[in-house]
Amino acid sequence: MIVQVNNQTTDLIDENIETAIKSAAIEAFTDSPLAEELTTMSLKPKISILLADSREIKRLNRIFRNIDEVTDVLSFSALSTDEGYLSERLRSWHREKVGEEEYVNLGDIVLCPARAKDQAGDYNRCLKDELLFLTVHGVLHLLGFDHEEPQAEKKMFTLQRKIMSRLNLPLFKAGYVAIMGRPNVGKSTLLNNLIGTKIAIITPKPQTTQRMIRGVYSDSEAQLVFLDTPGIHQPTNKLGQFMLKEATQALLAADVICLLIEAGFKPVIKELEHRIITKAQELAKPVIIVLNKTDVAKKEAMLPLISLYSETYNLSTFVPVSARTGEGINLLIEEIKTKLPISEPFFEDYDYTDQTEKMLSAEFIREAILYRLEDEIPYGIAVVIEEFAEQVDDNGERTRVQISAAVLTERDSHKRILIGKGGNMIKNIGISSRQEIEKMLDCPVDLFLFVKVRSDWRNKPHHLRELHFDSTKYS
Ligand SMILES: Nc1nc2c(ncn2[C@@H]2O[C@H](COP(=O)(O)OP(=O)(O)OP(=O)(O)O)[C@@H](O)[C@H]2O)c(=O)[nH]1
Numbered sequence: 456m457i458v459q460v461n462n463q464t465t466d467l468i469d470e471n472i473e474t475a476i477k478s479a480a481i482e483a484f485t486d487s488p489l490a491e492e493l494t495t496m497s498l499k500p501k502i503s504i505l506l507a508d509s510r511e512i513k514r515l516n517r518i519f520r521n522i523d524e525v526t527d528v529l530s531f532s533a534l535s536t537d538e539g540y541l542s543e544r545l546r547s548w549h550r551e552k553v554g555e556e557e558y559v560n561l562g563d564i565v566l567c568p569a570r571a572k573d574q575a576g577d578y579n580r581c582l583k584d585e586l587l588f589l590t591v592h593g594v595l596h597l598l599g600f601d602h603e604e605p606q607a608e609k610k611m612f613t614l615q616r617k618i619m620s621r622l623n624l625p626l627f628k629a630g631y632v633a634i635m636g637r638p639n640v641g642k643s644t645l646l647n648n649l650i651g652t653k654i655a656i657i658t659p660k661p662q663t664t665q666r667m668i669r670g671v672y673s674d675s676e677a678q679l680v681f682l683d684t685p686g687i688h689q690p691t692n693k694l695g696q697f698m699l700k701e702a703t704q705a706l707l708a709a710d711v712i713c714l715l716i717e718a719g720f721k722p723v724i725k726e727l728e729h730r731i732i733t734k735a736q737e738l739a740k741p742v743i744i745v746l747n748k749t750d751v752a753k754k755e756a757m758l759p760l761i762s763l764y765s766e767t768y769n770l771s772t773f774v775p776v777s778a779r780t781g782e783g784i785n786l787l788i789e790e791i792k793t794k795l796p797i798s799e800p801f802f803e804d805y806d807y808t809d810q811t812e813k814m815l816s817a818e819f820i821r822e823a824i825l826y827r828l829e830d831e832i833p834y835g836i837a838v839v840i841e842e843f844a845e846q847v848d849d850n851g852e853r854t855r856v857q858i859s860a861a862v863l864t865e866r867d868s869h870k871r872i873l874i875g876k877g878g879n880m881i882k883n884i885g886i887s888s889r890q891e892i893e894k895m896l897d898c899p900v901d902l903f904l905f906v907k908v909r910s911d912w913r914n915k916p917h918h919l920r921e922l923h924f925d926s927t928k929y930s
């Protein structure tokens with residue numbers, strides 16, 4: 456295989472880097488079906504790589520893609536290829552004789568070292584590693600891979616990762632990120648927005664989340680394993696103790712702590728935030744202060760908050776977001792990536808949460824109850840799925856699900872409120888939670904709700920165990 460590197464830039468690149476670029480191009484091509492096809496035809500591949508300055512790559516980007524911007528890499532394929540395979544018959548003009556050997560030109564790659572240098576800084580890589588990454592990316596484009604559609608992107612990026620690790624460039628980053636803060640600051644809303652689907656219930660009432668919830672975000676550069684936690688508050692029963700333990704465990708497990716505060720909070724540091732930051736700093740874990748609800752906060756309120764936290768704890772990463780609208784979320788992801796360790800991913804893409812359909816069904820019912828009942832009553836409520844029966848058609852496709860759920864309350868008087876006049880309250884809870892469950896399961900659902908009294912279940916270990924609240928997390 457011939458890889459020609461033509462360096463038009465004046466500095467940045469030495470001979471070692473040029474040699475490494477050639478090896479990376481060969482490594483990216485070697486295992487492809489096209490490589491095998493050419494070998495059987497006794498043909499040798501050829502790739503040209505141009506190292507261009509910012510002006511030149513901008514000019515090429517404008518001419519060939521109609522985008523008047525500097526970019527990091529451009530690929531110009533000389534053959535029609537599709538995900539590693541040749542998708543046209545080779546013609547005589549594709550072949551070129553050099554001495555005894557016959558070569559096939561795969562195309563040209565243009566790299567911009569100046570741009571790569573800036574990007575390398577953003578990802579904590581050296582320039583050489585970034586250029587090798589871009590070379591592999593460019594060769595995969597020549598082979599007909601692209602990242603326009605999610606399916607295609609997944610294929611391309613998985614292959615890219617494999618090649619990078621064969622080159623001993625484990626540039627991929629992965630780690631755990633705890634989303635922490637007081638109740639109601641928007642932790643679960645943020646988690647859902649990061650993952651792009653509803654895996655945690657959200658209500659305007661504090662103490663909605665009772666357990667740690669895992670949601671995994673992955674892209675070509677990193678895997679961020681988010682742990683949504685129960686809002687930290689002073690426990691008044693065994694369930695509360697369990698919730699606090701869950702949050703503490705997330706902090707201990709995490710590589711990065713995202714502490715959520717509301718962007719509109721007064722510039723005062725309360726005990727709770729102080730405890731989280733000092734514990735994280737004691738454990739040498741980086742803390743990102745996420746100022747949430749920017750859609751409703753006054754911009755001027757944020758600056759005093761930022762100065763206060765940065766001066767008190769010597770923190771430097773503050774990311775304003777609106778978990779509700781999604782504003783600032785991409786920036787948050789990029790900030791987290793800079794703080795994650797280099798590592799292989801922990802989870803497969805399909806394994807994006809630990810929440811099962813059964814668990815989520817129970818949570819959607821609890822969410823509907825939290826929305827409808829006032830004051831303290833909803834906190835004494837738990838939901839147990841007693842039956843989850845799926846009907847499937849001849850192809851094994853799910854067509855309908857029957858769910859029976861017991862709603863536990865602490866008192867007879869609460870049971871009466873929950874059932875409502877003429878059964879109206881429980882009926883409405885059933886209707887709205889069924890709609891959510893149907894959306895999740897993507898099929899019709901028959902939902903049957905029963906109300907049962909379990910007095911003081913939040914303090915009774917046997918009831919808590921029945922509800923799968925791990926008994927080691929409360930005394
Ligand atoms: N305006 C606005 N409201 C938000 C935003 N994020 C969350 N909320 C609202 O804040 C309330 C609490 O949101 P959750 O995501 O349940 O908060 P949490 O921190 O998970 O709460 P706990 O689980 O109780 O600790 C809900 O009414 C959300 O709709 C935001 O960015 N902007």
Ligand SMILES: [Mg+2]
Pocket residue numbers: 642643644655656663664684685686
């Ligand atoms: Mg929550």
